Amino acid sequence: MLEFLFILYILVLFIFPIPGVAIALGLSTSYFLYRKNLLWKNQPDPGKKIVILAFITGAANIIISLILGAALAFTVHLLIFENIYLFSFNFIFCSLIAMRWFNFLHRLHRYFITKYLHSGIVAGGNDPFAILIGLRASTGWGRGMTPIFLDSGTLQWQDQQVRFAGVFTNLVFEKGTLISADKVSAEKIKIIPAPKYRVHQAESYLLALRDQFYPFRSRELRDRLLDILKTLKPIENK
Known part of the structure; x- marks a missing residue:
């Protein structure tokens, strides 16, 4: 059924391009706002301002x-x-x-987090700045994983440990705490924690590095973190 509707939409797009584009924009905008609404409803109260800040900087x-x-x-x-x-x-x-390719407001995002929400983050510090997004299986409209919380903070790491220090979430990834870690893009890593180490009911995390004007320049840091995370012996998901 989905395949038929997709092919039908492609035909409509070729025959009536303007209505087709309008339908695509309408559906994508509705789905985007729906997911943002779910994130807002599930976001813990201490992190509501982070969602507002992320929305404003993203829109800007x-x-x-x-x-x-x-x-x-x-x-x-x-x-x-x-x-x-x-x-x-x-x-x-x-x-x-x-x-x-460009993240125009990454420094401004860190500045507002530092000044108004998290005094423990140093504005000009050396620790990389990152966003942690908690995901779980969608329970509403659409398929895939739905974001249920969003936090901003810094990363510290050692040989056998990666720590995320956020506004309301502090996570330590070490041996026995995760199932897998995989790269998603130049600046993003998907982490699946062991069930007993999940926080805020998230089934997986998306760690997005926000320390560069050019996101693709985060590849080196992403690979360094992945190398550490992959040495943490994964647990078989039974």
Whole structure:
């Protein structure tokens, strides 16, 4: 049934591109807001402000990326070739690249966490800044994992230990506390903890490094953390 609906939507997109794009944007926006609402409902009270801050900085990053994409597309349109389709393509392409490659407000995010929410985090400290997202199987609309809490903090590590010190969550990953750890992207690691070490009812964690203007420059730190996490003998999930 899902495959049939997907193929039908592709046909509608080719035959009626504008309504098709409008439907896609409407559905994606509704699903995005639905997941944010679930996160807000499940977020522990001490972390409500973190969700607000993450939403504001995320929205600001999107707006800045759109402005940058429009500026680059407009420059090409004026100086190289005037074509509305090329302008539209360049605008979308450049905006998406900016959203993925640039984190304009990572220092501002850390500053607000430091100043207003977590006095234990040093604004200019050497400890890498990260966001921890707790996930569990979706119980509502949609499939996959649903975010149920979000925390911001710093990372410290030793040979056999990785510690996340957040605003309301403190996690220590060491031998016997996790099942697996895998890279998701240049700056993200998915961690599945052993059942008795779960916090806030999360089945897995998504650890996102937020210490660089260019997220892809976090690969070295991500690999270093993964090397440590993978030495922590995994427990078989029975």
